Amino acid sequence: MIKISAPGLVIREQSIGESDKLITVLTAKYGLVRAFSRGAKKTKSKKLAATSLLAYGEFTFVKTKDAFSVEDALVKEVFFELREDVEKMALAQYFCELANEFCEEDFEAEEILRLLLNGIWLLKNDKKTTDFIKAVIEMRLMSLSGYMPDLVGCEQCGAYETEKMFFVPESGKIYCEECAPSGFNYRVNASVIQAMRYVTLSDFEKIFSFVLNEESQKLFGKITEAYLLQKTQRKFNTLDFYRVIKS
Numbered sequence: 001m002i003k004i005s006a007p008g009l010v011i012r013e014q015s016i017g018e019s020d021k022l023i024t025v026l027t028a029k030y031g032l033v034r035a036f037s038r039g040a041k042k043t044k045s046k047k048l049a050a051t052s053l054l055a056y057g058e059f060t061f062v063k064t065k066d067a068f069s070v071e072d073a074l075v076k077e078v079f080f081e082l083r084e085d086v087e088k089m090a091l092a093q094y095f096c097e098l099a100n101e102f103c104e105e106d107f108e109a110e111e112i113l114r115l116l117l118n119g120i121w122l123l124k125n126d127k128k129t130t131d132f133i134k135a136v137i138e139m140r141l142m143s144l145s146g147y148m149p150d151l152v153g154c155e156q157c158g159a160y161e162t163e164k165m166f167f168v169p170e171s172g173k174i175y176c177e178e179c180a181p182s183g184f185n186y187r188v189n190a191s192v193i194q195a196m197r198y199v200t201l202s203d204f205e206k207i208f209s210f211v212l213n214e215e216s217q218k219l220f221g222k223i224t225e226a227y228l229l230q231k232t233q234r235k236f237n238t239l240d241f242y243r244v245i246k247s
């Protein structure tokens, strides 16, 4: 029997029968842990809150044969207020789906966990707009997952900053107006280029602390989303749902 303990965030919950659940917990040390929680759906269960989506707590898992089960779960923070705001909740669920996509079992996920917790905390406390939080999370997550875009300067001539620049999601490279290849590229202004550089290269503590006007936030978000979808080549149901709510 293997026993492990770690703080973690519940990023997925599925019902199993009448009273059990299968949850996916994102932990810093072990990456994703999928575990059964017996009796967790019963209203009297002390595990009910701690094993719900977006609950953050201290978990103890026991592995018997091939499956983990939740032995103990002590809740530290639930972000249940988000459930009262359908837009924020949809976005938080998208972040959870991203974590499920980019992390795996036995995986060092410390910064990804911190990124999610920070993003969800900012959402809950209305500290930044949803567009802003989403863009920062997408950009940083891509950088952490081996898809850091090359933002040093124009790919062709090396220009660091020109009035108009273009970002190519397929390659993750930027070009000045003179050198931009033909085809569908994203035209970006200097503030968006600066934001992209800032989020990919700053220390973790600083990544959410910059200001961008509303128009640039939208453009920044379009680019980070296009880049993420291009690199993952998949569809995220939670993102589609978020889009429907925003429209």
Ligand SMILES: [Zn+2]
Pocket (backbone or CB within 6 Å): 154, 155, 156, 157, 158, 159, 175, 176, 177, 178, 179, 180
């Ligand atoms: Zn150039």
